[in-house]
Amino acid sequence: MLAVNNLHVYHGYLHVVKGISFQIQKGELLAIVGANGAGKSTLLGTLAGVYKAAEGTIELEGEDITPATMQTLVKKGICLVPERRQIFDSLSVKDNLLLGAYHRYRRDKKEIPRDVEQVLELFPRLKQMLDRPGGLLSGGEQQMLAIARGLMAKPKLIMLDEPSLGLAPLIVKDIMTILRKMCDELETTIILVEQNVKAALKVADRACVLSHGQISISGTAQELMNNETVQAAYFGKKQSNLVRESIS
Amino acid sequence: MHERRLGTWLFALGILLFPLIVHSNYLLSILIMIGFYSLVCNGLTMLMGYAGQISLGHAAFYGIGAYTTAYLSATHGWSPWLSIIAGAVISAFIAFIVGIPTFKLKGHYLALATLGFGVIVYTCFKEFTSITGGMNGFFGIPSIKLFAWEFSNDARFYYLIWTVVLLSLLFSQNIIHSRVGRALRSIEGSEAASDAVGIDIMRYKLQVFVYSAICASIAGSLYAHYVTFINPQAFDAMLSIYFLIMVITGGASSIWGAVIGSSVFVLLSELLKEVVPLVFSNAGGEFEIVFFGVLLVVMLIYMPNGLTAAWKKITGKWRTSTTLSPAAKGGGGR
Amino acid sequence: MEVFSQFIQLFFSGLTIGSIYALIAIGFVVTYNVTGVLNFAQGEFAMLGALTAISLSGAGLPLWAAISLAIAIVVLIGALFEKTAIYPARHSSGATLIIITIGVSFVFRGLAIFIWGTQPKSLRPFTANDPITIFQAVLLPQNLWAIAISLVGVFSMGYFFNKTYIGKAVSACVVNKFAARLMGIHPEKMSLIAISISAGLGALAGIVIAPISGASYNMGMMLGMKAFVAAVIGGLTNAPAAVVGAFLLGILESFAEGFWSAGLKDAISFALLLMMLFVKPNGLFAKATGKRV
Amino acid sequence: ACTSSQETSGKKEEAGGGGEIKIGAIFDTSGVAAPLGKGEMDTVQMLADQINEKGGINGKKIKLIAIDSKSDQNQAVLAMKKVIEQEKVVAVIGGTTSGNSLAMLPIAMKAQIPFISAASSKQINAPDDGAKRDWVFKVAQGDDVVMPKVLDFLTKKGWKKIAWLNVATSYGTSGHAEFQRLVKNYDLNVVIEDEFEATVNDAKAMLTRVKKENPDAIIVWGTVQETSVVVKNIRELGMNVPILGSNGLGSKQFIELAGDAANGVYFPAGKLPVIEQIPANDAQKEVITTYKKAFEEKFGYPASTFGGHAYDGFMMLTKAIEAKGTDPKAIKTFLENMKEFVGVTGIFKMSENDHNGLNTDSLVMIEIQNGQWKITE
Amino acid sequence: MKRNGQVLLTVEHITKQFGGVVAVNDVSFDVNKGEILAVIGPNGAGKTTLFNIVTGILAPSSGTVRFNGTDITGKKPYQIAQLGMTRTFQNLEVFTNMSVIENVMTGAHRNMKTSFLQAGLRVPSVKKEEKAVEEKAMRCLEKVGIAHLAYERAETLPYGNQRLLEIARAIAAEPALILLDEPMAGLNDEESRWLVEVILQLRKEGLTFVFVEHDMETVMAISDHIVVLDNGVKIGEGTPEEIYRNKAVVAAYLGEEETVC
């Protein structure tokens, strides 16, 4: 469905993405993990049209979409749930959700209210605060809203940038389940960037590790889970000589 | 010696030498005008660029300074020096009183409140005719004397105003590179965080507002003694907006922006008077306004952070507005 | 009885003045709401609209045609303004943008002198203009036009921004431009549309005033300033509140002038407004802003 | 700094050089006072061109240093400095508004350059504090000349209860000051005094108070635009009292703006607006007719009394230069001793103590009837 | 439940309402000197709101907060900070218009004396003070491990380093108590491990911490005492072990089969 070929991206003079290639099938969930500053957000941003690729191509269902703007990509069914939430602070939660469906508003005017209901089923907490300005929500609530808004777009391809940030463990689990369901039931394609590697690998079909702008390891989620390097880097206990024994 | 001090001294030297090289009184009078504006903008830059608080009412303090000194020196025969100081004290006091409720407001409300303050003061100049002479204006303001030395010609006045400007620039610079300056900038960076490290935001806003009012007041007083005639029209809301233009075109993030902005503003309008008729013979003032507007817009489109920022970018000297360079510190990093 | 009729008269006067401020203030809010730009050239659109309409009707066009054509022309000017001055500077800070609009207002004013000269001009009233007397206070049909048009303006803008989907999309642009793009909204397009519409509203305002107070190249400055005040009182993002602000300002001015003195009216009305603001520092029509830490 | 300055004569300079006379002209051709200043500036430029076409004064061309002071005091001061210090003009004509004239004149005094102001305030040439103004001349009728005309007219008509309204500019307030000073000598009862902004849109609020006082006549002291609004509002409120305007209404624009409401407005003015009605034997008839015709042909808009002020100032100046050369002191002395100069504004009789030289004879009272100016006495 | 030690912060019956929403409902607890106390709970439980009340950004609808023996309810944030309590923010509030070290020097504001006039005239004491503060700031940066970035512009730092910078700024004030709102959010494992070490080291030096965190590994690993909020109500309090056994907490927050570590 999506094919990325030898992608290079710069921030000014900083070479951030250095020749990345990968493919995703329809209905697949790809997890991308990697250290801070590895270029994960930049990669997602480029796929969504936020940044321009200096080199390489991105193909969506056979069509080259490399130079497209954010807006055309949204129309084509690509949706990004970005870093730092980026909700509309002074608009109500409901309006935030409605605007998530902006690109298909003219087409599906009738369905949108129903979709709002459906999305809210996934985040019952938001139901009680539909009229509250988004900016007044708690950090985690805002994160839920950002994800919910992304879902409102009913995209073919949804990319989530650290969706678990600031969310309570229970919710993280729920979200992961929902994502899995979307792949299985709606055939949505998903790219998931996560610091919470364990949770991400649990639901992903395939995964890759990004380091210094290049894919260093890739394979099925299971393979990565068993990979020693990954285990060492990401499943290490929070241990140090100072940390005392923890319970459990 | 800090690099920044070097710049200041060079600047001072330039100021000192200028009248010895150029003898035109007209050019001096332009530089004197620039001096008045630089003094106002110096305070205003501290307020806007460093503390991030907008003011659309500084023409009021400029006017208060002018009228106070005019009234005390012309009507009551005070020494101009004393009356200028009195003007500064009154302005400071008014700034303090007005600032207390005003700085509870934020953003556009603050802009509105300062605009309103300017309008109210302007109305007072206009209506309290027994003191100000109303719209007819106030004339017969004496010129300033230092012992037997009268600041009556342009060259002498030039040195007077630029000495004051330099001193105030130095003062501002010292402020910026101190705990007070950091506190001011932190307000612009994040009020919540400056609050959280124990900075009394209100107090610093007030202090810098009072300081900027004093600068404007002294500039206004000197202006009054220079032109010897004042009229409320010279202190209306438009002047406050001109100050704003100067600060922004100069670049609010540097104290030099004040000088550069005022220079550009004054020189540009003077230059257009020369150049526009060469291009369009028989053109009236309307063309100057058009050109001025166009240049202003173009300049800001290409240099959105003002001339000083653009200059720093060009010369590659842009370091942040910070005071401390690693070099000066002998390499603090590891 | 006399006091009562004076009261009514002052009220009518306030409404008239208020409606003039209101029409320009709506344009101010529409621009701000979509682009985040405080457009200090908004008053100049009124000037351009009024003078264009006067010229056109002077050239023999029927009034309604002159008015529509003038509005259309000013809309185009607005679009041009957006393309050449606002769009290229869209990444600049708010203060810089303000100064840019002030620069543009200089340009408009200069060009207006060039085209129309400095002499004031007037337009004939939209309809027969015989005073209507209510409790010995008079009201002119042209004033009613001004009030009616501003009310229509409020309701349509209020409806547009708060009730329509597209209105929400438009306001989303200024709240968070990046997120708006992520949703597939084109902030640049919206900005163009919003500024053009504001220009049209401004032109309409100018045309409505022209029969009341005449029109000249420098009328825009004062109107823009008052509209700014009205818009800020209303909180800048809320068109109906801006209109309430405009009427409040108009009525304050009118009563200050009627009961004290015309010379002091600006000072008095400002003093009262500031007093209100000091009591309610978050604006008279405070809405939750969506900011917290 | 030595770029060549604006050359308005439109003719190429004499190759030999040495033959030009620099005169400063500083008027407000933009800003609030532009409706007055534009005509003033156009007039002096026209006159300079005319003279230069005829070969200049004593063979020397006039070089006009024309600067728009933009209705701004600072601009005016800088412009004055510029023409005197840098361009070294022999004399300056200008100062559209009283405020600007007052701001500029100290510079002329210090530099000892004759300055001819086109504004009206009495403070310009004869300040209340008695300060000296020996280098300053004034060519518009001062308030002290105009106001008696108005007050006499009121007395003659027998209107006793008077309401006074003036625009809040230097022009309006200096008129007010003069009114207050003189009205004591008349048997008049001033029931209300107030002022309004130059930007007024609706003055009904203020006028409700006037209406309550029920005056016999209302004086509205302002220039064209704001006065038209106030006059319209007076009529709209159903007050059918006589209205007296100022000498700032001498322009057709007023009738156009105020429409029907202009009918029945009286105002004092120079003779220019009603020159057709002035008998042919009037000494000013020819001067005014010629000026008016030339101006209107050249610029395509009606000549005004304000342009007339500029005309008088400029002509006096050229006369002085013609007679005495370019020495400022000589020019000043010549102007001071100008015993009779027939101008557009009036017949000037200058002296050392009177740098205005006009009296009430230069004014006529005009009534607007059916949109036309009619002399009335 | 009984803890030993000297009480530093007391929260008593704090309630906060926003219109109809009760964000914090009658919450009380103590913080002892030298302790690390974690506040946990589901999203929207009221943790950040509680922090905002303690630090004076919000006024509580009812209840009192006592710090070091003084009642600080209703005091302004800067007054509270001057008493020795600083904080970091969930959504980062670094001074983006300054360099890293200036951020930290600003943190030391409360212990400096220079007045406006003194600063403007640059009297000798100012110079001395500036120098001392700069050195102190550098030490703070060293403590959190970003001294090499001292002269960078703060806004160019990666997310994780900005969090460390906020902590450095908070300790530069030499406070008695620091409140951290989700300090680990957005940090990778390595960085959060480093941060844990930093916190433990500082505690050794006598600082007291209250922090909010969703990363249960960290919470369980370093906190001495935990307070659990849900829907504004305190539903549990105790040592990590106690909390882990608390049924209500597990149901509301941790999830049944979740295994920590």
Ligand SMILES: Nc1ncnc2c1ncn2[C@@H]1O[C@H](COP(=O)(O)OP(=O)(O)OP(=O)(O)O)[C@@H](O)[C@H]1O
């Ligand atoms: N707009 C930008 N301008 C300049 N540099 C940038 C910009 N955005 C990111 N960078 C730099 O590019 C590099 C990669 O950043 P990116 O945000 O893609 O990393 P990431 O893998 O998403 O990290 P994180 O886990 O912190 O979100 C970093 O070094 C960052 O500092």
Ligand SMILES: Nc1ncnc2c1ncn2[C@@H]1O[C@H](COP(=O)(O)OP(=O)(O)OP(=O)(O)O)[C@@H](O)[C@H]1O
């Ligand atoms: N100013 C406000 N107006 C209205 N509601 C508010 C306001 N501030 C917070 N709330 C609500 O109060 C509740 C508590 O918010 P708070 O930010 O304290 O939660 P939190 O525990 O920090 O959550 P998270 O873990 O998601 O950060 C939330 O439901 C939030 O929406």
Ligand SMILES: CC(C)C[C@H](N)C(=O)O
């Ligand atoms: C009527 C005019 C003579 C007014 C004059 N220009 C002034 O402002 O003083």
Ligand SMILES: [Mg+2]
């Ligand atoms: Mg990222």
Ligand SMILES: [Mg+2]
């Ligand atoms: Mg929180």
